[in-house]
Amino acid sequence: MTFRMTARVHGRLDAEFTVAPGETVAVLGPNGAGKSTLLAAAAGLVKPHGGSIRLGDKVLFAHDGGRQHWVPPHLRGVALLAQEALLFPHLSVLDNVAFAPRSAGEPRARSRETARRWLAEVDALDLAGRRPGQLSGGQAQRVAVARALAADPELLLLDEPMAALDIHAAPQLRRVLKRVLARRSALIVTHDVLDALMLADRIVVLEKGRIVEEGPVREVLGRPRSAFAAGLAGLNLLTGTVTPDGLLVSGPGAAGGQAVSGTPDGEALAGEPGVAAFPPSAVSVFLELPHGSPRNCLPVAITELEPHAGRIRVHAGELAADITPAASAELGLEPGTQVFFVVKSAEVQLYGA
Amino acid sequence: MNPSLNASPADGGHGYSGIPRWLYLPAAVGALFVLLPLAAVLAKVNWAQFIPLVTSAASLDALGLSLRTSAASTLLCLVFGVPLAMVLARRPFRGQRLLRAFVLLPLVLPPVVGGIALLYTFGRQGLLGKSLELAGIQIAFSNTAVVLAQAFVALPFLVVSLEGALRTAGNKYEAVAATLGAAPTTVLRRVTLPLVMPGLASGAVLSFARSLGEFGATLTFAGSLQGVTRTLPLEIYLQRESDADAAVALSLLLVAVAVAVVGLSYRKPGRQVGA
Numbered sequence A: 001m002t003f004r005m006t007a008r009v010h011g012r013l014d015a016e017f018t019v020a021p022g023e024t025v026a027v028l029g030p031n032g033a034g035k036s037t038l039l040a041a042a043a044g045l046v047k048p049h050g051g052s053i054r055l056g057d058k059v060l061f062a063h064d065g066g067r068q069h070w071v072p073p074h075l076r077g078v079a080l081l082a083q084e085a086l087l088f089p090h091l092s093v094l095d096n097v098a099f100a101p102r103s104a105g106e107p108r109a110r111s112r113e114t115a116r117r118w119l120a121e122v123d124a125l126d127l128a129g130r131r132p133g134q135l136s137g138g139q140a141q142r143v144a145v146a147r148a149l150a151a152d153p154e155l156l157l158l159d160e161p162m163a164a165l166d167i168h169a170a171p172q173l174r175r176v177l178k179r180v181l182a183r184r185s186a187l188i189v190t191h192d193v194l195d196a197l198m199l200a201d202r203i204v205v206l207e208k209g210r211i212v213e214e215g216p217v218r219e220v221l222g223r224p225r226s227a228f229a230a231g232l233a234g235l236n237l238l239t240g241t242v243t244p245d246g247l248l249v250s251g252p253g254a255a256g257g258q259a260v261s262g263t264p265d266g267e268a269l270a271g272e273p274g275v276a277a278f279p280p281s282a283v284s285v286f287l288e289l290p291h292g293s294p295r296n297c298l299p300v301a302i303t304e305l306e307p308h309a310g311r312i313r314v315h316a317g318e319l320a321a322d323i324t325p326a327a328s329a330e331l332g333l334e335p336g337t338q339v340f341f342v343v344k345s346a347e348v349q350l351y352g353a
Numbered sequence B: 001m002n003p004s005l006n007a008s009p010a011d012g013g014h015g016y017s018g019i020p021r022w023l024y025l026p027a028a029v030g031a032l033f034v035l036l037p038l039a040a041v042l043a044k045v046n047w048a049q050f051i052p053l054v055t056s057a058a059s060l061d062a063l064g065l066s067l068r069t070s071a072a073s074t075l076l077c078l079v080f081g082v083p084l085a086m087v088l089a090r091r092p093f094r095g096q097r098l099l100r101a102f103v104l105l106p107l108v109l110p111p112v113v114g115g116i117a118l119l120y121t122f123g124r125q126g127l128l129g130k131s132l133e134l135a136g137i138q139i140a141f142s143n144t145a146v147v148l149a150q151a152f153v154a155l156p157f158l159v160v161s162l163e164g165a166l167r168t169a170g171n172k173y174e175a176v177a178a179t180l181g182a183a184p185t186t187v188l189r190r191v192t193l194p195l196v197m198p199g200l201a202s203g204a205v206l207s208f209a210r211s212l213g214e215f216g217a218t219l220t221f222a223g224s225l226q227g228v229t230r231t232l233p234l235e236i237y238l239q240r241e242s243d244a245d246a247a248v249a250l251s252l253l254l255v256a257v258a259v260a261v262v263g264l265s266y267r268k269p270g271r272q273v274g275a
Helices: A033-044 A093-099 A099-103 A109-122 A136-149 A169-181 A191-201 A217-222 A227-233 A324-333 B019-045 B047-054 B057-090 B094-109 B111-122 B129-134 B143-167 B171-179 B186-194 B197-213 B217-222 B233-241 B245-265
Strands: A003-009 A013-019 A024-028 A049-053 A059-066 A066-068 A078-081 A155-159 A186-189 A201-208 A211-218 A235-243 A247-249 A273-278 A281-286 A296-301 A304-308 A311-316 A319-323 A337-342 A350-353
Touching: A013 A033, A013 A211, A024 A033, A024 A191, A024 A227, A033 A078, A033 A155, A033 A186, A033 A311, A066 A201, A078 A136, A078 B171, A093 A099, A093 A109, A093 A136, A093 A191, A099 A109, A099 A136, A099 B186, A109 A136, A169 A186, A169 A191, A186 A191, A191 A217, A191 A227, A201 A217, A201 A227, A211 A217, A211 A227, A217 A227, A227 A235, A235 A319, A247 A273, A281 A319, A311 A324, A311 A337, A319 B186, B019 B245, B047 B057, B047 B171, B057 B094, B057 B143, B057 B186, B057 B197, B057 B245, B094 B143, B111 B129, B111 B143, B111 B217, B143 B186, B143 B197, B143 B217, B171 B186, B186 B197, B197 B245, B217 B233, B233 B245
Parallel strands: A024 A186, A024 A201, A078 A155, A155 A186
Antiparallel strands: A003 A013, A003 A049, A049 A059, A059 A066, A201 A211, A235 A247, A235 A273, A273 A350, A281 A337, A296 A337, A304 A311, A311 A319
16 A cells, blocks of 8 residues: 655654555654654654645545544554554563554454464564563564554554664564565664665655655665765765766865866766765875876865774765774874865766756 | 672662761651651550440441541542543643642642532532532532542542653553554553553542541531541541540541551552553
8 A cells, every 4th residue: 555645744844755565665864854753743643734644545634724634543554663662561572462453353362363473473472471571672672563563554664663772682673674574565764774775665865854865775875965865875975066077066065166076977967966976985185285186186174083994084074084093193183184185086976966 | 899889789788878967867857746646646545445435336437437438539539530630641731730720729728618619519509509409419418428528638639649650651652552553542441541550549549548537628518427427537526525535546546547558559669650
């Protein structure tokens, strides 16, 4: 069933998007971008100020003029898995998972049968007799997944389900989710690019309540057009206007007003808005302007230095360069130092924005 | 050695309490202030006559009436107090603060004023009393009046304690339950009430205890008729004039019942709502 949503929540959200049947869409974005508001509106926990929400041919919310149509959460067929597992503390693990079938009117014995099946699905059948207080974070979250699936939702909403887990529990839950989300319509809010890679078919990037970018995972991570997506993909991103031999960088950023040459990929037409993307590992750092080179030289001031996977990541505004600790020491870099970021044209990818 | 900021008693140490030493003196005085009068009652009891005194017909009538009416008023508090607390805790609305202030008013109102208010509501010439009289129902100075007087003063205890528990529990579990397909009534029955059960239980016990001790509103609104409206506190007050020994014996009985009730409700103070 296709899920279509156009929702406006004053000051928090103004977005329109679709989840195709069986598709998993990852919603990414910085803190406060409106991701949780989006899920709450889909689940029926927040009433939007305008727009419409449809699941298949069922209208969950519609607001046109003065008339408003609104389906309460329990009648939507939309289950929500939150950051915390929120297992009902007064019920056993089995009865937690049996909660939805029981609420749907199944007799106790049959609802427990259903619950056992879903617990097995998330490798948690051995926990059936326990109380939620006796579970680890990862176990509790897997049980919460089983509980949500037992509701047989037409759309599953996941709000950063891995965020509260330690680094050992997250991979196991991710594997379980990969298995159960296959061929299921789901919307997963996350800040982890790995979740998007492993679980999602498509990415929606939300910033300040608006969708700034969306597309298939490979497309968005391979050719990011928004600063946030570039950050996820681990790329430097410059936006500006395409010129015959490169890009004229716009804006007040570290490279604003500079011309960058790169490898256009054919789509980029001169005069149109475009972006230039290159990895921090392709950037060299010089104290003096290097001579006679066809490379891009961007004069910048260092804002921050941090260790990054065995190297030093040199930040200059929104740009970053990865160099060896030895090179950093030799150059005597520190915040405030004026340097040149140098990157070969062949390493710069140019495409339309 | 690794001195930890929160050494647990299991390590043999105690956590840092932050209590200045001089604080123990006023604390001790405060405790004595409550305990000494109770000891004084104990010292005054005529033990030889104790059993006959508390088993006299009048005493047993009063005790039985007190327990019955207090149970009824606690039930009344539950029936109306649970919905009130839910409404106050879960949904903001216009005039909510005002409503809460009025619901809590009986906590600070002199009970005799409550009694007068009830008299002018349910009494023969009262606001509702006239219509009730026409329907053949008389409330003032009856068994029912005792229950109403007790419920009037006890209701805030249940509402306050339950509203606090509801706010502490938050509505996260309720939201999850709703997205799992549970209708609001199912959520109330299977999630909300079980989660706040400790708060609900202690609220009910406090209401019962308050009902048991009710005096002013009962006397004003229900009078003092043996076996009908003369509850244990009224009986004690009456006996005090004629038979001090009986008054003391009954006081001790009321103290014992109160201690038992409060002890039952506060046995597990550490129990927390939530995972």
